[in-house]
Amino acid sequence: MNPLYWKITRRLVPFLMLLYLVAFLDRVNIGFAALTMNRDLHITEAVFGLAAGVFFLGYFIFEVPSNLILLRVGARRWIMILMIVWGLVSVATAFVHGPTLYVTLRFLLGLAEAGFYPGVILYLTFWLPPAVRSTVMALFVTAIPLSNLIGSPVSAQILQLDQALGLSGWQWLFVLEGAPAIFLGVLVFFLLPDQPDHVHWLTADEKHQLQHDLQQATPAHSARAHSLLDAFLAHPVVYAWSFAYFCLMLGLYGLGFWIPMVLASHGLGIKALGWATALPWLAAVVGMLLWSRNSDRRRERRAHLAFAYATASTGFLMAAFAPSAALAIAGFALAAIGVLSAMPVFWSASTLALAGPMAAAHIALINSIGNLGGFVGPIAMGWLRQLTHHYVVGLAAISACLIAGALASAALCKNSASART
Numbered sequence: 001m002n003p004l005y006w007k008i009t010r011r012l013v014p015f016l017m018l019l020y021l022v023a024f025l026d027r028v029n030i031g032f033a034a035l036t037m038n039r040d041l042h043i044t045e046a047v048f049g050l051a052a053g054v055f056f057l058g059y060f061i062f063e064v065p066s067n068l069i070l071l072r073v074g075a076r077r078w079i080m081i082l083m084i085v086w087g088l089v090s091v092a093t094a095f096v097h098g099p100t101l102y103v104t105l106r107f108l109l110g111l112a113e114a115g116f117y118p119g120v121i122l123y124l125t126f127w128l129p130p131a132v133r134s135t136v137m138a139l140f141v142t143a144i145p146l147s148n149l150i151g152s153p154v155s156a157q158i159l160q161l162d163q164a165l166g167l168s169g170w171q172w173l174f175v176l177e178g179a180p181a182i183f184l185g186v187l188v189f190f191l192l193p194d195q196p197d198h199v200h201w202l203t204a205d206e207k208h209q210l211q212h213d214l215q216q217a218t219p220a221h222s223a224r225a226h227s228l229l230d231a232f233l234a235h236p237v238v239y240a241w242s243f244a245y246f247c248l249m250l251g252l253y254g255l256g257f258w259i260p261m262v263l264a265s266h267g268l269g270i271k272a273l274g275w276a277t278a279l280p281w282l283a284a285v286v287g288m289l290l291w292s293r294n295s296d297r298r299r300e301r302r303a304h305l306a307f308a309y310a311t312a313s314t315g316f317l318m319a320a321f322a323p324s325a326a327l328a329i330a331g332f333a334l335a336a337i338g339v340l341s342a343m344p345v346f347w348s349a350s351t352l353a354l355a356g357p358m359a360a361a362h363i364a365l366i367n368s369i370g371n372l373g374g375f376v377g378p379i380a381m382g383w384l385r386q387l388t389h390h391y392v393v394g395l396a397a398i399s400a401c402l403i404a405g406a407l408a409s410a411a412l413c414k415n416s417a418s419a420r421t
Contacts, residue, residue: 049382
């Protein structure tokens with residue numbers, strides 16, 4: 001990587017990774033909380049799926065407006081506000097007394113978190129040209145497996161604080177994992193610069209080189225105002241990318257919400273479950289970094305993206321029919337490698353294809369529609385689990401959707417300049 005972009009990456013990405021690690025943990029820690037919370041609050045499998053999924057309904061509603069607000073007020077101010085609000089909502093979840101308030105707070109958490117991930121994707125386009133974005137996005141998205149790698153054993157330990165100071169283990173889970181978002185939100189205002197022109201650690205020559213490289217990599221477009229209506233009147237290709245991302249998100253949240261419960265169905269106890277759940281994410285860390293770096297080195301997106309989807313599909317199918325916990329873990333590991341490897345390549349390909357004055361709105365639109373996969377998937381999975389009393393049908397359905405995503409992403413890359421960058 002060019003020394004300038006390595007310098008920018010060192011300065012920005014570790015802190016962004018920490019923020020995303022906390023964000024992702026706050027949205028998926030219900031997978032562990034459910035092991036005891038569902039019993040205490042009389043939550044059925046179907047209601048749990050609804051609560052997991054309704055997060056993404058809030059996400060869908062507010063994501064595009066949030067990215068447009070970020071453009072107006074700046075990244076550090078807006079991300080600070082979002083983190084403080086979602087931290088407060090996450091902590092408040094510890095004190096719910098029934099399913100209705102629990103589902104409501106999950107919806108509010110989705111509203112609060114909606115702007116973070118697409119905001120960071122947009123933010124990185126201010127700092128990095130397309131040729132290096134896949135590698136850098138891979139570093140950023142590493143926060144997802146790290147969140148689960150660290151969070152799984154930690155969450156399992158927190159659950160064992162049952163009745164400490166009169167709180168159940170699942171209540172401590174929401175308090176202790178929600179509070180860091182509030183603290184980090186305050187730090188964002190002081191540590192996250194809005195634009196390259198605002199920092200002292202880039203020289204004048206480096207700022208000039210960055211501006212030149214970004215202009216060279218981005219096609220010329222006529223300038224016009226961003227509006228919410230313009231975002232939803234997007235070119236059909238934006239909706240095609242959204243479908244491909246929808247399929248990928250079915251896979252991501254199929255992993256995040258259901259690994260603990262699927263492995264528990266194979267007889268693993270809470271202590272063993274924490275470490276067993278972490279193993280697929282450990283495999284994903286290594287796989288995604290190697291995959292994304294190879295994609296950038298070869299300047300090839302289409303095959304790398306489609307094959308990653310197919311790998312994830314194979315892993316879910318393997319987990320669905322696994323006769324033992326060990327084979328289920330192996331299947332989930334393959335699925336995690338595929339899903340996480342696809343994410344940075346997806347955004348590298350799609351952000352280049354959609355560059356222009358509406359990029360901020362289109363990125364948010366793809367992410368908001370795509371994340372409806374996190375709404376549909378858990379609801380369908382919970383319903384199928386309650387209907388069939390096992391996870392096979394739900395996991396196999398995710399596998400099939402990932403194949404559809406592989407075909408869609410291959411077609412999109414073939415028909416756009418993003419096939420090779």
